[in-house]
Each structure stands twice: as C-alpha cells, then as structure tokens.
Amino acid sequence: MFLTRRLALLSLLALAACGAPRSSAPPAPAGVIFAPNFSDAHPVDFSGRAPQRYPVQGIDAARFQTSIDWNTARRNGVNFAFLKATEGGDLLDPEFKNHWRDAGHAGVERGAYHFYYFCTSPEDQARWFIRNVPRTKGMLPPVLDMEWNPFSPTCAHVRPPASEVRDQMRRWIRIVESYYGQRPIIYTTPQFYAENGLGSLRGYDFWLRATARNVSEAYPGQSWKFWQYSATGIIPGIVGKVDLNVFNGSRADWTAWLAAHKL
Template sequence: MKGVRHILTSACLLLLVSCGGGGRDVPPADPGVLFAPNFRDADPVDFPTPRPSSFPVHGIDAARFQNTVDWNVARANGVNFAFLKATEGGDLLDPKFKDHWRGAGRAGVWRGAYHFYYFCTPPEVQARWFISNVPRVSGSLPPVLDMEWNPFSPTCATVRPPAAEVRRQMRVWLRIVEAHYGQRPILYTTPDFYRENGLGRFRGYDFWLRSTAEHLRDSYPGQGWRFWQYSATGLIPGVSGEVDLNAFNGSREDWNDWVIRRAR
C-alpha cells in the first residue's frame, strides 16, 4: 500500500502541475516526490567535483527581480523548493513576496521566506517586521536570515559593526524568530561576510552558502552546509529572466528526512 500511495501522490502532483493547481495552497504531502532539474545557465562555471549537478534536489530563490513566475511550470522543471525574499531592515517588504508566496504554495513547492539584514535598525525591530509579514503556516521551510554587506543602501552601506557585535545582533534576531515560528532559522551568507565576521562560530544551524565562482570547500573551508547557491544566472522554464540556482546537500532520502524534521 505504501508504494501505491506514493504512485498516487506522484500522479496527483503531476496532475496539479499540468492543470494549474487551483486557488489554494497545496503543501506537498510527500517530500519524496521530486522533479529532475531542467535548468540552464547563462554563465556556467565548471566546478570541480562534486559539481552542483551531482546533487539530485534543486530549487531557486526569488525576489522582485523575478517579476513573473509560473510556479506550476517551474515545479515541473525541477524547482522542488524556493526561498522567497520577504523583508529588509525594519520597514521594507519585497513587492513580489505575497505573489511568490501564494504562487509557490498553490503549485505545491516547498517554500520558505528570508530576511535581508540591515545594520542601521535594531534586530528586535527587524525580527518583528519579518514576523508581521511572513505567515506561520503548515508546510513551510525554516525562515532564513540573510547576512551580507549591503553596499547599495543610501543609509546603511557604511555601517559595518565589529564581528562580535554582528554576531550579537544575529543571535537576537534568531532567538525571536525561532520562538515565533518554532523552527531554528537557516543562515545565508557570502564568503567575505562569513570570513570577516566569524560565522563559523554558529553551531547547530543549517547554512545556506553562496559561492558562484568557486567550490564551497574553497570558499568556506571546513564549513558544513545544507544549501549551495551556485549560480545567479540560471534559466528555468516558467521563470522570467535569470534566477539564482540552489542545490540541497544530500540524496533524495536525505531531503525527505530533512523536510520531515525541519518543515513546520
């Protein structure tokens, strides 16, 4: 019967993708139902092994730059999960977040939301702003704290606290958000920010690491990781323009186990 249920679940998800999915959220009932990535890259990198293509579970992250996404088509072409930009600082909401959140949910894509941190706003304010804009609903991946320097902000570009203060503010945000959602957040970062602020000191967190020019083992020596953002120039049917590509670190069975443990 277990095999029959799995076949029926797969058939239902395929039907959902082909027929539009209706108007309500459809959190995937079986994380083992996965679609192979039909991705291309406008500027591919020849990574050493293990290459991103050697990992079976792939997804994207999306923000206002991905103005149009047909989530059903994207799902059928290998977008098994999506991290969606929700908030920045203490008062900015990504204008596409609500559309992306609803669209991914209706297509049965595993979805999570991320917050882009500003150093000119207290962490408590930023945590409350994220909580006020990101629904607490079943079938969600853990929230993500995006930590990187922001050279484009007219007010925060030059605000760069010492590493110890960076980590203190991160812990405040993480504590508040984890208490609200009941999930330990994921940490996203870049090579320079990780190195300059000693983020390797954070234990017990899943890391989502950006490295689009060299392998993670060279960008983050010795650091474990759960997600690898390996391209910013991905091309996927259903997604307008270029999009970030991400791989999950593990097998299909590892993905299944991780989602069961970490999704709310």
C-alpha cells in the same frame, strides 16, 4: 482615432503579458521530487562535485522575478524556493505575497528570508519579518540573510565588529525562532562569513553563496545544507534569470530533513 485605440490596445496586451503567466502545466502531486531541467547563461566549471549532480534543486526569488509559472517551474526541477520577504525594519518585497501564495499552490516547498540591515535593531527587524510572513503549515524554516549591503544610502558604511554582528544575529534568531518554532537558516557570502567569524556559530543550518568556485573551497570545513551556485539560471516557467540552489544530500536525506524542519 482608430490608430490611437489600436496602439492603446497593443499597450494593454503588452502589459498583460508582463504579469504572472497562466500556468501551462497542472499542479504536480504532493511530495514528488523532480529532476532539474536547468540551464545557465554563464555556467561555471566547478572543481569537485558539480552542483548539477545534486538530486534536489531549487531557486530563490524576489521582486526581480515578476513572472513565474510555478507549476511549470516545479515540474522542471524547482523543488524548493526561498522567497525574499523583508529588508531592515520597514521594507517588504513587493512580490513576496504573490510568490508565497503561488509557490504554495504549486506544491513547491517554500521558505521566506530577511535581508539584514545594521542601522536597525535586530528586535525591530525580527518584528517586521514576523508581521509580514505568515506562520504557514508546511513552511520551511525562516532564513536570515547576512551580507554587507553596499547600496543602502544609510547603512552601506555601517559595519560593526564581528562579535557585535554575531550578537545581533543571535538576537534576531532568538525572536524569530520563538515565534515560528523553527531555528532559522543562515545565508551568507564568503566575504561576510570570513570577516565575521560565522564558522564559530554552532547548531545552525547554513545556506552558502559560492558562484565562482565550489562551496567546499569557498568555506573550508563548513557544513552546509543549501548551496547557491548561480545567479544566471534559466528554467522553463520563469521569465528571465534566477538564482539556482542545491540541497546537500540525497532524495532520502531531503525527505528526512523536511520531516524534521517543516512547520
């Protein structure tokens, strides 16, 4: 009996340890930009300007990041975070509400993103995003995550022609922009970008994934605001690996961009 109770107690302690940690650092003052103290489990030797040389860095997070001490992470260079909110027309990321609340309390500049499905109308998906992402003062613009989804049992093989893809994007963006009063950012991958002619979309800020080569090589001639350069980042305050991102500009550029784009 004693052994059974002891094992039960140890199990409870182990479960508690897996939850969100208590912060080991006090909240940092608002507006402070912290230099990145990041490492990478699988670093890439990028040609051109290395991502580590950009002064403003951050992360994106989803259900896979179940344990983040946001105060510690911010002090180690997580100045912004894009947080997964929704997929398709009926999926809510189970960690979104926790990430949204705790990142906000830590003073991390935060925005929410939607993973797009081609088997649900853009109108339904826009309404689902709006239903689950609060219109919060100071939030970054919403993000539309556009990439092929090979894992969905219903949508994996649904790949409309490029003109239809762009039309669906515009329809989702129009609804979401009207509700939040911010033009959404477009996130994409090299393959999706090339196959769907996203370079023809004008007037949007792009967040581009390029983890094997420099973003300027992966998307020739494309302007961008954010570059996702690693999926294997290691940051104090975050348990496990996390995506690493940079903002394209100086600290002054970052401050000016926030002033023009935050809600």
